[in-house]
Amino acid sequence: MNKDINRERIVLYDDTLSILESIMAAIMYTLVVMVVLLMLFIFYSLGINEKTFGMTPAFVTALFMFLVPAINISEVNVVELDLKKNQIFTTQKIVFYKKVKVVDAIEFEYVALNKSNFSYTVTIWYQGNRHLNILSFYKKEKALLYATLLCKQVKVDLLDKTSGSSKWIDNSDL
Template sequence: MEQNRILISQGNRPWWQIIVAALFYTAMIACLYHYFIEISLRASPRIIRRSTVYLQLAIFFFAGGFSFSVVKDYYFDIKKRKYKIQFCVGPVKMGIWKKFRNLNYISVFRNGRNIYEVNLWYDRNRHFNLMAASEATTALLMGKQLAEKLDIDLLDATFPHNSKWVDKNP
């Protein structure tokens, strides 16, 4: 039986990032608490303007917590020619199915920071950055597995100006 759905997930966040996110969210709740207490107890226009600092801090802390806790998953439905990028924060998941015409190929290349990235190219010149690895062999292995599952070509561009198509069946 042919598998038509593919999931590529970032996995779980490291424990230290979860702790940092929890600290940000706790600070956000404390700021919101102070904001609403200030407004309900002393509702003069001057106090309300001054207490908006708490609201601004709450927004800042929410953004910090979100950046340390969000996980990005990619879903592909090959049969229906759709994909979804799903953002997950704990049990909350958000994403929208979108259509694509063609999956072109997978490329593996080294960026300017000596990190190897695996990209999925679709609809001619659009792409997803699916993963990054510090070693070329790891990135190429992941790229090869994805290319086999999606039944598309793999481009090895780990050496600049010397890219080559990889044979999936050696």
């Protein structure tokens, strides 16, 4: 039964945190808690007056100086494709916050490989003109390999737009 579950959902993109990112995020969140506790301690011990009120911008600046990088470091994005239900799941996780967006894709049409200024983008097109940019690569070989594997899994054709002209590659030729 587990084999069937793995086949119907394909993970297209998963940027789970590395150990270094987890440690850095934990340090940043600890510093955020320390700033809040220090601010509460000063307000409690000195009371709310002009002097402590004047310190508030410094505390707020320090709070956001550590909070914004902590959120950026600890953000995890996952894109999954359900072939049985023809749905695309995009999940965004930040510590205890989790947001899942489900897009119904009636029919997957093709996978496109596009060249931008400094990268190669893999895009899946579905249901008319709707599309989802999945990943960007700096090397064409890696982007082409990822796109061909995705085409084989979804069983659609590949549109290679990396050169001057567009080139269709049939799924059976991949």
